Amino acid sequence: MKRIVIIGATSSIAEHCARCWIQKAPVDLVLVGRNKEKTEHVAMDLRVRSPQSTVVSMQIDFLDPIHIKQLADDLEKEAAIDIVLIAHGVLPDQSRCQTDLVHCEEALLVNAVSPVLFSEGFAASMQKAGHGTLAIIGSVAGDRGRKSNYTYGAAKGLVARFAEGLQHRLAGTPVNVVLIKPGPTDTPMTAHMTSQSGRLASASEVAKQIVSGIDKGKPVIYTPAKWALIMWVVRCLPRWVFNRINI
Amino acid sequence: MVKVFSWGRLEGAESDAHSLHQRGDVSRVIQRTGSGIAHGMGRSYGDACLNPACVIWKTAGLDHFIRWDEETGRLICEAGVLLRDIQRLMIPRGWMLPVTPGTQLVTVGGAIANDVHGKNHHVLGSFGDHVKGVTLCRTNGDVIECGPDHQSDWFKATVGGVGLTGVIVTADIQLRRVAGPWLEAETIPYSDIDEFFQLADASESAWEHTVSWIDCLSLKGRGLFMRANPIDKKERLISFPRQKKIPFVLPISFVNSFSLKPFNAAYFYLKKRQKGLSIASIESFSCPLDHILEWNRLYGPNGFFQYQSVVPRADALNTINRMRREIRAAGQGSFLAVLKTFGKKAPLGFLSFPQPNGVTLALDFPNKGKTTLALFERLDAIVHDAGGRIYLAKDACQSRDLFVSGYPKLEQFLSFRDPGISSQLSRRLMGY
Numbered sequence: 001m002k003r004i005v006i007i008g009a010t011s012s013i014a015e016h017c018a019r020c021w022i023q024k025a026p027v028d029l030v031l032v033g034r035n036k037e038k039t040e041h042v043a044m045d046l047r048v049r050s051p052q053s054t055v056v057s058m059q060i061d062f063l064d065p066i067h068i069k070q071l072a073d074d075l076e077k078e079a080a081i082d083i084v085l086i087a088h089g090v091l092p093d094q095s096r097c098q099t100d101l102v103h104c105e106e107a108l109l110v111n112a113v114s115p116v117l118f119s120e121g122f123a124a125s126m127q128k129a130g131h132g133t134l135a136i137i138g139s140v141a142g143d144r145g146r147k148s149n150y151t152y153g154a155a156k157g158l159v160a161r162f163a164e165g166l167q168h169r170l171a172g173t174p175v176n177v178v179l180i181k182p183g184p185t186d187t188p189m190t191a192h193m194t195s196q197s198g199r200l201a202s203a204s205e206v207a208k209q210i211v212s213g214i215d216k217g218k219p220v221i222y223t224p225a226k227w228a229l230i231m232w233v234v235r236c237l238p239r240w241v242f243n244r245i246n247i
Numbered sequence: 248m249v250k251v252f253s254w255g256r257l258e259g260a261e262s263d264a265h266s267l268h269q270r271g272d273v274s275r276v277i278q279r280t281g282s283g284i285a286h287g288m289g290r291s292y293g294d295a296c297l298n299p300a301c302v303i304w305k306t307a308g309l310d311h312f313i314r315w316d317e318e319t320g321r322l323i324c325e326a327g328v329l330l331r332d333i334q335r336l337m338i339p340r341g342w343m344l345p346v347t348p349g350t351q352l353v354t355v356g357g358a359i360a361n362d363v364h365g366k367n368h369h370v371l372g373s374f375g376d377h378v379k380g381v382t383l384c385r386t387n388g389d390v391i392e393c394g395p396d397h398q399s400d401w402f403k404a405t406v407g408g409v410g411l412t413g414v415i416v417t418a419d420i421q422l423r424r425v426a427g428p429w430l431e432a433e434t435i436p437y438s439d440i441d442e443f444f445q446l447a448d449a450s451e452s453a454w455e456h457t458v459s460w461i462d463c464l465s466l467k468g469r470g471l472f473m474r475a476n477p478i479d480k481k482e483r484l485i486s487f488p489r490q491k492k493i494p495f496v497l498p499i500s501f502v503n504s505f506s507l508k509p510f511n512a513a514y515f516y517l518k519k520r521q522k523g524l525s526i527a528s529i530e531s532f533s534c535p536l537d538h539i540l541e542w543n544r545l546y547g548p549n550g551f552f553q554y555q556s557v558v559p560r561a562d563a564l565n566t567i568n569r570m571r572r573e574i575r576a577a578g579q580g581s582f583l584a585v586l587k588t589f590g591k592k593a594p595l596g597f598l599s600f601p602q603p604n605g606v607t608l609a610l611d612f613p614n615k616g617k618t619t620l621a622l623f624e625r626l627d628a629i630v631h632d633a634g635g636r637i638y639l640a641k642d643a644c645q646s647r648d649l650f651v652s653g654y655p656k657l658e659q660f661l662s663f664r665d666p667g668i669s670s671q672l673s674r675r676l677m678g679y
Binding site: 010038042045048051 | 266270308311312313315317322324
C-alpha cells in the first residue's frame with residue numbers, strides 16, 4: 001500500500017486527490033488539518049469509499065515550526081512515505097490586504113510561510129529515507145503579480161521559487177519535488193466567484209490531473225493544462241502593455 | 248449575484264449563491280444569509296430550485312459519506328452526495344439504491360425533497376420510502392432529526408416538501424442487496440393507449456421495472472413498452488460508459504415542428520425492429536440521458552418545459568386520450584414522452600407526487616412562449632377534472648387552483664414550513 005500524507009486535507013482539491021488515490025487502490029492515508037472535526041469528516045468519507053484503506057486524521061498548528069518538524073520525522077519513522085501533498089491555502093481579499101495588515105500578514109503566513117515549513121520538514125525526512133515525492137500546490141497567480149490579487153500571488157510566487165530551489169537541491173536524489181499550479185478552481189475558496197458559466201475548473205478534474213502528474217513525476221503541473229499557455233503569454237507581456245490591462 | 252438555471256433553462260435567475268461545504272457550518276450559514284432555498288444539481292425543471300434576487304444555498308459541496316454498514320446496507324451521507332456516486336460505489340459491493348429517477352445526477356437531498364420515483368415504483372415505491380432519517384437545519388437555528396419512526400410528521404413534510412421545511416443536511420438510507428447492475432429488458436411495441444394499459448397490467452406482477460415511450464404526435468398513441476428484471480450476470484464486467492457533453496446552447500431548438508414527427512417515427516420503427524429481450528445495465532436502462540451531459544442545451548436559448556401529471560386510474564384511458572388530442576392538435580411536444588402506471592402504495596410525503604394506482608404522463612415541450620402556456624392551460628383543466636396533480640419537480644407554471652386541488656394535504660404541510668425559506672415555486676403556489 002502506498003503511504004500518502006496530505007497537509008490541508010480539508011481543501012477541496014486535496015480531498016479530491018485523496019478520492020482519486022483510494023479509487024485506484026487501497027492506500028495508507030494520513031490527513032493533516034487545522035480543524036480536527038472537519039479533517040475527521042474527510043477521513044470518515046474516505047473510509048466509506050475505501051474500507052480497505054487505512055485513513056487517520058490529525059490536527060496541527062500550521063505555523064508551528066517545531067511541531068511541523070516533529071510531525072515530518074514521526075510520520076517518516078512510522079513507515080516510509082511515498083507521497084506528501086501540501087495543499088492548504090486561503091484566498092484573501094486583496095483590497096482588504098492593502099489596508100488591514102493583519103489580514104495581509106495572515107495571508108502571507110498561511111499561503112507562503114506554512115507550506116515552506118512543511119516542505120522543508122518533509123524534504124529532510126524524505127531525503128534521509130531516500131525515497132518519496134513531495135508535491136506542493138502553488139497557483140497560476142504566482143506567475144506574475146496582478147493588482148487584483150498580488151498578495152496571494154506573491155505568497156504563491158514564494159512557494160514556486162522555493163520549490164524550484166528544492167528541485168535544484170534534490171536533483172540526482174531519489175526524492176522528487178512537484179510544483180502544482182492550478183488555475184481558478186471551483187472550491188469553497190473561490191465560492192464568491194462561482195458562476196454557472198463554467199469558467200472555473202472542477203476540483204475533481206484538477207485533482208485527476210494532479211494525481212496523474214505526480215505519478216509521472218512532472219516537475220511543474222499546470223492544471224487545467226491550458227493555463228501553461230495562458231500564463232506564458234501573461235509572463236511575456238511587456239510591462240507597458242501589462243500595466244494597461246485590467247486583470 | 249450569479250445566474251442560476253433550473254434544468255428547463257427557461258429564464259435564469261440572478262441569485263446570491265452561497266456554497267455549503269461542511270455539515271457543521273450549515274446551520275450558521277443559513278441563519279446568516281437571509282431567506283433562501285437549497286439548490287443541489289439544479290435538476291428540477293421548473294422553479295422549485297430557483298430564487299431570483301434572493302439567496303440560494305448550493306449543496307453540491309456537501310458530498311461526504313459518513314457511515315456505511317456492509318451487514319445491514321444502511322448508508323448515512325451528506326445531502327449533496329450524488330445518487331450516481333452511491334450507485335457506482337455500492338453496486339460492486341452488492342448493494343444499490345432501491346429507487347432512482349430518470350437521472351442519477353441528482354443529490355440525495357434533492358431526491359428526498361422531491362420524493363422522486365423510478366421505473367420500479369409499483370414494486371418499491373418512491374425514494375422517501377427507503378429513507379430512515381434525515382437531519383434538517385432550520386433558519387432559526389433548530390436542528391431536527393426526523394424519520395418514519397421519529398418526529399414522523401416533520402419527516403412527512405420534508406419528503407416531497409421541495410426544500411421548504413429546512414435544509415436537509417444528512418440522510419440515512421436503506422440500500423438493497425443486488426447481484427449486480429444488470430437487467431434483462433424487453434421492448435414491446437404497442438399501437439394504442441388501451442394496449443398500453445393491457446401491457447402494464449400484465450407486466451406489473453412479474454416485472455420490476457416498467458415504463459413506456461409514447462409517440463405524442465401519433466393518431467392512436469402508439470409507443471414502446473419496456474419492462475425489465477434484475478438478472479445475475481457475474482461474468483459480465485461492470486463498466487461505466489463515457490459521457491459526452493452538448494458543448495453549447497443551440498441557437499434554435501433541435502426539437503421543432505420539422506424534426507419531431509420524422510424523429511418519433513424513426514425511433515418507433517427502429518425500436519420495433521429490435522423488440523424482444525436484451526441485457527442492459529441499470530444505468531443505461533433507467534437513465535439513458537445521463538450519458539449526454541447538459542442535453543437540455545438541445546432545446547435552444549428559450550429552454551423547455553416538462554409537463555408531468557398523474558391522474559387516477561379509473562378514468563385514465565379517457566383522460567390520457569383527451570390530453571393526447573390537445574397535444575396533437577397543438578402540434579407541440581417532444582421526442583421525450585413517458586407514460587407509466589404507479590403502484591398501489593400511497594406515498595409518504597404530504598406533497599409527494601405519486602398517486603396510488605395513478606397513471607403518469609411526462610412530456611417535454613420546447614418553450615414557444617404563449618402558445619405553449621395556452622396548451623398547458625388546456626391540459627391543466629383536463630388534469631383538474633380528472634382529480635390529478637402536477638409534479639412539483641417539473642412544474643414552472645401550474646395555477647394555484649390546480650395545485651391546491653391536486654395536493655389535499657397542503658394544509659398539513661404548511662405548518663412545517665420554515666419561514667426563512669422560500670423559492671420562486673413557493674411564492675407562486677403558496678404565497679411566500
